[in-house]
Amino acid sequence: MTRTLDVAALVAGARRGDPRSVGRMISIVEDGSPQLRALMAALAAGGTPGPARGSRAHVIGLTGSPGVGKSTTTSALVRAYREAGARVGVLAVDPSSPFSGGALLGDRIRMQEHATDPEVFIRSMASRGHLGGLASATPQAIRVLEAAGCDPILVETVGVGQSEVEIAGESDTTVVLLAPGMGDGIQAAKAGILEVGDLFVVNKADRDGADQTARELRHMISLGGSPQPGAWQPPVLKSVASRGEGIDGVMKALAEHHAWLEQSGTGALRRRQRARTEIQGLALAVLQARFGDLGSGGTLDSLAADVAEGRLDAFTAADRIVAEVAG
Amino acid sequence: MTRTLDVAALVAGARRGDPRSVGRMISIVEDGSPQLRALMAALAAGGTPGPARGSRAHVIGLTGSPGVGKSTTTSALVRAYREAGARVGVLAVDPSSPFSGGALLGDRIRMQEHATDPEVFIRSMASRGHLGGLASATPQAIRVLEAAGCDPILVETVGVGQSEVEIAGESDTTVVLLAPGMGDGIQAAKAGILEVGDLFVVNKADRDGADQTARELRHMISLGGSPQPGAWQPPVLKSVASRGEGIDGVMKALAEHHAWLEQSGTGALRRRQRARTEIQGLALAVLQARFGDLGSGGTLDSLAADVAEGRLDAFTAADRIVAEVAG
Numbered sequence: 001m002t003r004t005l006d007v008a009a010l011v012a013g014a015r016r017g018d019p020r021s022v023g024r025m026i027s028i029v030e031d032g033s034p035q036l037r038a039l040m041a042a043l044a045a046g047g048t049p050g051p052a053r054g055s056r057a058h059v060i061g062l063t064g065s066p067g068v069g070k071s072t073t074t075s076a077l078v079r080a081y082r083e084a085g086a087r088v089g090v091l092a093v094d095p096s097s098p099f100s101g102g103a104l105l106g107d108r109i110r111m112q113e114h115a116t117d118p119e120v121f122i123r124s125m126a127s128r129g130h131l132g133g134l135a136s137a138t139p140q141a142i143r144v145l146e147a148a149g150c151d152p153i154l155v156e157t158v159g160v161g162q163s164e165v166e167i168a169g170e171s172d173t174t175v176v177l178l179a180p181g182m183g184d185g186i187q188a189a190k191a192g193i194l195e196v197g198d199l200f201v202v203n204k205a206d207r208d209g210a211d212q213t214a215r216e217l218r219h220m221i222s223l224g225g226s227p228q229p230g231a232w233q234p235p236v237l238k239s240v241a242s243r244g245e246g247i248d249g250v251m252k253a254l255a256e257h258h259a260w261l262e263q264s265g266t267g268a269l270r271r272r273q274r275a276r277t278e279i280q281g282l283a284l285a286v287l288q289a290r291f292g293d294l295g296s297g298g299t300l301d302s303l304a305a306d307v308a309e310g311r312l313d314a315f316t317a318a319d320r321i322v323a324e325v326a327g
Numbered sequence: 328m329t330r331t332l333d334v335a336a337l338v339a340g341a342r343r344g345d346p347r348s349v350g351r352m353i354s355i356v357e358d359g360s361p362q363l364r365a366l367m368a369a370l371a372a373g374g375t376p377g378p379a380r381g382s383r384a385h386v387i388g389l390t391g392s393p394g395v396g397k398s399t400t401t402s403a404l405v406r407a408y409r410e411a412g413a414r415v416g417v418l419a420v421d422p423s424s425p426f427s428g429g430a431l432l433g434d435r436i437r438m439q440e441h442a443t444d445p446e447v448f449i450r451s452m453a454s455r456g457h458l459g460g461l462a463s464a465t466p467q468a469i470r471v472l473e474a475a476g477c478d479p480i481l482v483e484t485v486g487v488g489q490s491e492v493e494i495a496g497e498s499d500t501t502v503v504l505l506a507p508g509m510g511d512g513i514q515a516a517k518a519g520i521l522e523v524g525d526l527f528v529v530n531k532a533d534r535d536g537a538d539q540t541a542r543e544l545r546h547m548i549s550l551g552g553s554p555q556p557g558a559w560q561p562p563v564l565k566s567v568a569s570r571g572e573g574i575d576g577v578m579k580a581l582a583e584h585h586a587w588l589e590q591s592g593t594g595a596l597r598r599r600q601r602a603r604t605e606i607q608g609l610a611l612a613v614l615q616a617r618f619g620d621l622g623s624g625g626t627l628d629s630l631a632a633d634v635a636e637g638r639l640d641a642f643t644a645a646d647r648i649v650a651e652v653a654g
Contacts, residue, residue, distance in 0.1 A: 037642045044640035056637070139641070268635070275634035275641065276627060280618050282645035287614055287653060291607050300603060307602035308595070310383070313371040314466070314602065315364045318609035326614060326653035 007038045014148045017087070019121060022148045026123050029140040040140060043147050056271065057089070057151035058258050059142055061171030068179040069203040073241040073250075074156050078114050080251050081152060089150030090114075090122040091141055093157055121150055138170045139278050152254075170274060172267055173257045175199045175250070178217070180209035194220055197234055199253050205238035205246065214238060232260055290325045299324060334365045341475045344414070346448060349475045353450050356467040367467060370474050383598065384416070384478035385585050386469055388498030395506040396530040400568040400577075401483050405441050407578050408479060416477030417441075417449040418468055420484055448477055465497045466605050479581075497601060499594055500584045502526045502577070505544070507536035521547055524561055526580050532565035532573065541565060559587055617652045626651060 013021025028035050060077075062070055074090060081088045114120040125141060138155065145153050155171055176197035200221075202214045217236045227233045235253050239246030261267030291300060303320060306312035340348025355362050387404075389397055401417060408415045441447040452468060465482065472480045482498055503524035527548075529541045544563045554560045562580050566573030588594030618627060630647060633639035 037640075040640040040642055044634075044637060044643075271635040272628070272631045275631040275644075278641045279627065279630055279634060279644045279648060280615065282641055283618065283648040283652070284611055284615060286645060286649045288607065288611065290653075291610065300606065301599070303606055304599045304602040307371075307606060308598040310371055313364075313367040314605045314609055315367055316371075317602075317606045318613060321606060321610040322613045325610070326617075 007035055007042050010039065011042045011147065014144060017118070017148055019118065022121055022144060023123070025144045025147075026125065026141050029137055029144060030125050032137075036140070040143070043143050057142075057146045057153050058254075059153050059155060059170065059172045060254060061174040062154060062156045062177060063174065064177030064203075065179075068177040069241050070156050070177055073175075073177060073201070073203055073239065073247075074154050075113065076239075076241045076244055076247045077154060077250065078120055079244070080247050082114075082117065082119065086152065087119045087148075087150050088114075088121070089142075089145030089148070089153035090120065091138065091145070091153065091155045092122075092124040093138060093155060121145055121148060139274060142170070169196075169277065172261055172270065173198045173254060175201060175254075177201050177203050178213060179204045180207045180213045198232060198257050199234060199250070200236045201246070201250055202236065202238045203241050206240050210238055230264060232257065232264075232266075287325060291321060334362055334369050337366065338369045338474065341471060344445070344475055346445065349448055349471060350450070352471040352474075353452065353468050356464055356471060357452050359464075363467070367470070370470050384469075384473045384480050385581075386480050386482060386497065386499045387581060388501045389481060389483045389504060390501065391504030391530075392506075395504040396568050397483050397504055400502075400504060400528070400530055400566065400574075401481050402440065403566075403568045403571055403574045404481060404577065405447055406571070407574050409441075409444065409446065411578075413479065414446045414475075414477050415441075415448070416469075416472030416475070416480035417447065418465070418472070418480065418482045419449075419451040420465060420482060448472055448475060466601060469497070496523075496604065499588055499597065500525045500581060502528060502581075504528050504530050505540060506531045507534045507540045525559060525584050526561060526577070527563045528573070528577055529563065529565045530568050533567050537565055557591060559584065559591075559593075614652060618648060 010021045010025050014025055025039060027033075028039055062074055062077075064070055071092075074092075078088050078090060114122060123141070125137065142153055142155070174196050176194075176199070178200065180202060200217050202210050202217070204210070214236050221234055221236070237246060237249050237253060239250060241247065258267075261270070300321060303312065303317040307314050307317050337348045337352055341352060352366060354360075355366055389401055391397055398419075401419075405415050405417060441449060450468070452464065469480055469482070501523050503526070505527065507529060527544050529537050529544070531537070541563050548561055548563070564573060564576050564580060566577060568574065585594075588597070627648060630639065630644040634641050634644050
């Protein structure tokens with residue numbers, strides 16, 4: 001009973017915009033606490049969360065290699081959205097550390113200017129140990145910030161490579177940041193972020209080579225072929241986030257992309273696709289827990305011994321496990 | 328029938344050490360071809376593969392940040408094992424590229440000296456699209472090389488971060504390579520590779536700062552506490568792989584670790600743990616395919632719409648999917 005009451009009180013607190021309630025809810029998400037399930041059910045039972053206009057918050061992912069100015073850009077965007085009167089959520093996700101745990105907080109210093117603003121909710125989050133990793137922790141944390149009335153929600157990834165692509169899957173709009181002369185063009189192609197970027201920003205554009213980097217990017221994007229009528233054509237912008245230059249342009253492009261998402265129906269499609277991924281991740285986690293139970297009973301252990309000693313192939317062993325778990 | 332004959336012929340070819348048979352088998356693994364299941368069953372049915380002494384090949388993982396000299400070190404080790412009369416397998420795995428596909432072949436140039444040696448089997452492999460990713464493709468490819476009589480098998484990871492930790496799980500012995508003055512100490516702690524390294528090598532030891540890097544590493548390892556009696560204490564060695572310096576020491580440490588693995592029973596434990604992971608990965612893939620079937624039938628789609636619109640929480644949706652799939 002106490003537990004149920006706690007969750008209800010937390011949700012009520014978050015809906016009032018109480019930062020401590022929001023903080024505790026995100027801790028529950030991050031730790032995968034036993035209350036997580038009740039919390040998510042309570043948030044869903046509360047109906048469409050978020051601002052009064054009845055739609056979901058605009059979730060904006062920011063990604064890019066270390067050193068391109070992700071935190072500075074995030075901070076500049078927070079400032080701009082605050083000036084426009086919005087309540088803003090910021091999630092900084094560090095998916096890179098499977099063992100050590102704990103999000104990298106060094107960069108967060110740059111967000112200090114917003115730390116005492118009651119209309120800005122900032123949270124660093126590691127995905128260590130979370131079932132399904134980023135794929136389930138991030139949407140849960142986003143739901144908490146939505147319930148607290150945050151719109152937009154900025155999701156900043158700390159890390160490189162595949163995690164960038166993964167985080168892009170969690171956002172309505174993905175902003176890919178680059179800096180001049182970092183060989184980023186090739187890196188971008190390699191990591192697959194060209195395919196996931198809705199908006200490209202060459203930050204630190206006061207440095208040499210910014211125009212060339214922008215040109216290369218536009219060229220690489222154009223290699224993807226001419227856009228279909230009504231399709232979104234990712235713009236390539238320039239900024240100097242540390243001086244606030246170009247942020248107006250980024251804000252304008254973000255608003256345009258958001259409008260396009262709603263108008264074209266792509267936003268609803270992406271939300272459904274994200275929900276599919278999340279449901280599958282959780283369902284697999286449930287089934288994986290059942291494998292663990294089989295393991296303690298000895299079935300998985302004895303099959304593993306057979307495979308390890310070369311007496312059985314892993315496919316046949318997997319079939320037997322599936323038959324025990326799922327009939 | 329033809330397909331069965333093909334697989335049998337391939338396995339026989341591999342056991343003779345025919346490089347074309349080995350190459351085709353690894354392509355089957357990499358592509359997840361329909362013949363993969365039959366191939367793995369045939370390899371298991373053939374009994375303990377590998378050299379006549381009846382044990383499994385020594386699987387050695389090499390990992391480290393770009394620029395530390397992974398390919399050069401791998402090449403130097405191949406040379407040393409060849410001089411000792413061994414047949415050597417080399418797998419270069421690139422897990423970093425989810426979209427573009429294809430392993431990075433640039434580095435492979437350094438392996439050219441071994442390209443025409445019939446007793447060296449070299450293969451670059453991407454894990455794109457493979458069900459269960461590295462966790463199942465790598466052990467399958469290792470099994471192919473074992474069947475071809477390779478011992479040792481060197482597995483070199485191209486990439487950074489979590490993939491390094493992942494590849495470590497596939498090896499009997501994990502060699503972590505570092506270079507002086509790259510801030511690698513902190514990176515190592517961050518990526519969790521301190522925990523997975525059985526052997527640390529500071530390569531490019533003719534550069535400034537090699538002794539300091541080795542000292543820092545030993546210090547960080549010692550922070551893990553005093554070793555239990557009989558436990559393995561990871562040595563920290565130095566090398567200049569491009570000139571072959573220090574490779575003797577690495578070979579000696581590899582042999583010592585291999586002997587310790589067999590003598591302590593840790594080797595068998597690790598093989599079983601790997602088999603567990605592999606079986607679970609394949610079983611989850613089977614179940615995930617069933618989710619896909621449900622999706623086309625509409626169940627998953629309608630649950631995803633409910634979750635996306637905030638009418639249902641993802642846990643409850645996942646429970647319903649599990650109930651349909653696994654009763």
